[in-house]
């Protein structure tokens with residue numbers, strides 16, 4: 001499977017095309033829109049999220065609620081575009097340059113993108129660098145999650161820490177409802193209260209916050225990915241997908257950084273054979289060994305940097321005058337850590353769905369389901 005996204009933050013719409021989906025997958029707006037809504041949520045987001053009410057239109061590849069096997073086109077409107085029509089106009093003319101952005105923001109694509117693509121209006125860079133693009137990736141990921149669901153695979157995401165405040169409760173699948181109900185996507189209400197206070201404080205100070213997200217998947221069959229070649233290793237593919245999300249700067253499988261401080265006896269997971277099948281009592285590996293799923297829960301943790309646009313701006317340089325100046329300030333999020341968990345579940349879901357199709361093939365969902373069922377039975381009895 002593959003997909004492309006197109007669209008600017010303040011252009012008319014975001015577009016995604018997915019190619020390679022099997023036919024007969026039940027698919028409709030109710031599978032996509034809740035994910036788009038989740039991505040928009042979270043305490044600490046800025047005013048843009050009040051303007052947008054994201055929903056996906058399905059423009060091809062689906063008839064009567066099922067995929068046909070043809071490319072699927074998804075479109076998400078940018079409601080804010082109506083306020084940017086002149087500025088975003090593709091027509092030549094002076095008007096679009098009216099609000100040229102020339103004070104490069106540290107931590108953004110502005111300066112490097114300006115040099116690389118030879119733009120002096122840094123809006124030509126920021127419009128595509130913006131994390132608005134993640135709405136398209138969430139719509140695509142929601143399709144992947146739907147496919148995984150049909151194959152018995154379930155995912156979850158939560159905020160493991162925000163601004164240095166940790167969720168203390170260990171993750172549990174029983175806590176999913178509490179995570180969904182929380183504007184900080186944590187089941188730990190005490191931590192959430194302290195996170196809210198910290199976000200309010202950062203906002204007052206013109207500052208921003210980052211955090212750590214944890215994404216889990218259970219029900220994965222043994223052997224997605226492969227140990228035989230670097231670009232087929234699933235851990236590498238997952239890390240690439242995570243780091244490709246705006247502001248994500250670190251990835252670990254399981255508790256990799258903590259494991260690095262321990263002896264091997266306290267990290268690796270002994271293998272047992274019980275009741276006619278293989279079993280482990282621990283999951284230090286986070287569900288992946290040698291680039292392959294091992295049948296245990298997949299655990300991925302990702303570090304998000306603090307938002308780069310500060311209302312108390314950092315020193316920078318004007319790229320036209322070369323004079324010192326303050327970094328450009330645009331309406332901005334104080335933190336987007338809760339939204340990031342949703343995005344990460346979607347992009348990891350894509351990698352997993354793609355790996356499923358790679359291993360099991362199948363032009364249709366029923367073929368895929370039969371093969372996954374057979375592979376599970378084989379692994380149990382191996």
Ligand SMILES: Cc1cc2nc3c(=O)[nH]c(=O)nc-3n(C[C@H](O)[C@H](O)[C@H](O)COP(=O)(O)O)c2cc1C
Nearest residue numbers: 108109129130131246247307308309332333336339
């Ligand atoms: C959901 C989400 C929302 C974001 N919102 C903002 C924002 O409001 N302001 C901002 O400066 N950066 C925001 N970012 C981060 C920037 O897009 C990102 O830091 C920037 O494009 C530079 O890329 P890099 O951090 O991946 O190097 C957001 C990121 C995500 C994932």
Ligand SMILES: C=C(O[C@@H]1CC(C(=O)O)=C[C@@H](OP(=O)(O)O)[C@H]1O)C(=O)O
Nearest residue numbers: 046048129130131132135330331332333
């Ligand atoms: C629009 C979204 O996030 C945007 C991501 C973003 C950035 O620089 O990445 C900057 C802000 O955009 P604006 O300047 O229009 O307020 C965020 O709101 C979104 O998540 O849908």
